[in-house]
Amino acid sequence: MGNYAKGDTEAFNALYTRNKAALYRYFLRQTQFSNQAEELSQDVWTKVISARKNYRSSAKFTTFLYQIAHNHLIDHIRKQSVRIVEVQDTSTTELDPPVRTKEQPENELESQQGQALILNLVKQLPQAQREVFILKEEAGLDLHDIASITATGVETVKSRLRYALAKLREGLVETYERT
Amino acid sequence: MNEHNDTTNSDDDISKLYAQASTEQPPLHIDDAILAAAQTLIKDKPSATIAFSRRWAVPVSIAAVIIMSVSLVTLIQHEIPEELTSLPESVLSQAAPKKPALTNSEAKESLLARMREDSAAIALKDKQPIALARKPAASKRSEKIVSSPSPKTLVAAEEEIAFTESLAPLEPQADTPQVASVDISATPRKEKPKRKFAPRQMENKAAMAAFMATAPTPSCESLPISDCLVSLQCTLTTKDKGYICRKARNHCEQDFSQKTGTAEQCTTKPNCQFIPGKCFCPPDVICVCGGGPPRMCVPG
Numbered sequence: 001m002g003n004y005a006k007g008d009t010e011a012f013n014a015l016y017t018r019n020k021a022a023l024y025r026y027f028l029r030q031t032q033f034s035n036q037a038e039e040l041s042q043d044v045w046t047k048v049i050s051a052r053k054n055y056r057s058s059a060k061f062t063t064f065l066y067q068i069a070h071n072h073l074i075d076h077i078r079k080q081s082v083r084i085v086e087v088q089d090t091s092t093t094e095l096d097p098p099v100r101t102k103e104q105p106e107n108e109l110e111s112q113q114g115q116a117l118i119l120n121l122v123k124q125l126p127q128a129q130r131e132v133f134i135l136k137e138e139a140g141l142d143l144h145d146i147a148s149i150t151a152t153g154v155e156t157v158k159s160r161l162r163y164a165l166a167k168l169r170e171g172l173v174e175t176y177e178r179t
Numbered sequence: 180m181n182e183h184n185d186t187t188n189s190d191d192d193i194s195k196l197y198a199q200a201s202t203e204q205p206p207l208h209i210d211d212a213i214l215a216a217a218q219t220l221i222k223d224k225p226s227a228t229i230a231f232s233r234r235w236a237v238p239v240s241i242a243a244v245i246i247m248s249v250s251l252v253t254l255i256q257h258e259i260p261e262e263l264t265s266l267p268e269s270v271l272s273q274a275a276p277k278k279p280a281l282t283n284s285e286a287k288e289s290l291l292a293r294m295r296e297d298s299a300a301i302a303l304k305d306k307q308p309i310a311l312a313r314k315p316a317a318s319k320r321s322e323k324i325v326s327s328p329s330p331k332t333l334v335a336a337e338e339e340i341a342f343t344e345s346l347a348p349l350e351p352q353a354d355t356p357q358v359a360s361v362d363i364s365a366t367p368r369k370e371k372p373k374r375k376f377a378p379r380q381m382e383n384k385a386a387m388a389a390f391m392a393t394a395p396t397p398s399c400e401s402l403p404i405s406d407c408l409v410s411l412q413c414t415l416t417t418k419d420k421g422y423i424c425r426k427a428r429n430h431c432e433q434d435f436s437q438k439t440g441t442a443e444q445c446t447t448k449p450n451c452q453f454i455p456g457k458c459f460c461p462p463d464v465i466c467v468c469g470g471g472p473p474r475m476c477v478p479g
Contacts, residue, residue: 012217024205038209045213049220115200122197137197165190
């Protein structure tokens with residue numbers, strides 16, 4: 001980022017390539033809509049470009065990036081008066097079993113089913129737990145960084161992550177047992 | 180312990196499963212737009228002139244404000260005496276006292292004459308050594324004056340003369356309207372008569388007094404109620420459920436203030452009768468009743 005601030009556009013290209021997908025998915029999981037995720041991620045990258053001179057190399061770039069992303073998401077939620085729906089009814093979360101085609105082997109089918117299931121379970125997590133989980137999985141941030149970004153304590157982050165993982169585990173076990 | 184290990188393994192499995200599932204990518208047009216924006220912004224670096232102007236904008240603004248303020252104050256200080264001297268020639272000539280002002284040569288002659296008188300007096304005192312011995316400082320000062328009247332002394336004497344002369348029209352005169360005298364007394368410059376240009380100021384004040392005396396006084400009809408009540412030349416009367424201000428018609432109404440005039444002031448005039456106000460409410464007062472006639476002094 002420091003190199004980019006000095007005029008090295010290749011440095012920015014590298015940063016962008018490394019982080020673009022994770023940031024996009026961060027917004028996609030939070031908003032559930034691809035068009036909003038595109039718009040928000042574009043806004044955040046524009047902010048990053050504008051704030052290149054204010055960047056302090058003491059912080060990790062990912063922390064800096066997701067701090068902007070978190071704030072922008074909060075602004076977006078407030079502006080749009082979007083209330084992220086906390087789905088409590090587990091009956092709606094049941095997945096339709098994927099239809100097996102002749103060419104697909106059985107283990108591949110199971111794998112596809114598991115991936116769709118985990119994404120669906122993540123979607124159903126409470127917003128705070130979901131954000132902590134995504135920041136850990138997508139951005140690879142540790143608990144301290146997540147706490148800093150979400151302006152909460154480390155213990156709170158740890159607790160949210162534990163709850164999120166527990167719910168995902170329960171959801172997976174329950175689905176596999178049923179099938 | 181085993182349970183903890185199971186949980187950790189399970190968490191890892193979840194992470195792996197999520198990593199396999201989470202493969203969405205932003206569309207290519209977004210990539211292009213962002214990368215293009217990044218390149219454009221780097222190319223459009225602010226020029227050095229803009230940076231320079233931004234850096235110096237605040238200090239230059241502050242300096243400009245200070246310079247403007249100082250020059251404005253200085254200008255105002257110099258402008259005020261000039262404004263007073265810019266009165267019309269006719270006014271200035273009227274402001275000149277009946278006794279003509281001394282010319283420079285006359286002033287010098289007068290001063291020298293006075294000095295000669297002083298020196299004569301000192302010469303007499305010189306013959307009295309005991310008296311002189313008591314006041315050595317005074318004698319030294321007098322000797323200085325007598326021995327060599329410097330040009331500075333002459334200039335000071337000129338100013339003193341002009342100052343004394345200019346005081347003459349300012350003295351209260353029976354013919355001078357009261358308004359004019361009030362305005363002059365309200366002039367704040369009067370507080371500083373010892374300034375360098377004090378004599379000139381006093382001349383200006385005299386000119387102003389004459390100007391005020393000759394200036395047309397506003398007609399009674401144009402006066403507001405509050406001013407009409409105070410005026411000694413006008414009388415406030417009721418008419419058609421309202422008030423009109425007209426010129427005083429007789430000696431009773433003349434010089435009688437309807438605001439402060441008393442019954443005694445009215446009845447001391449020959450053949451005048453005081454009529455107290457009845458349900459009269461001045462404009463700046465909240466009253467229980469109003470609309471009635473104010474106090475008046477009428478013939479009777």
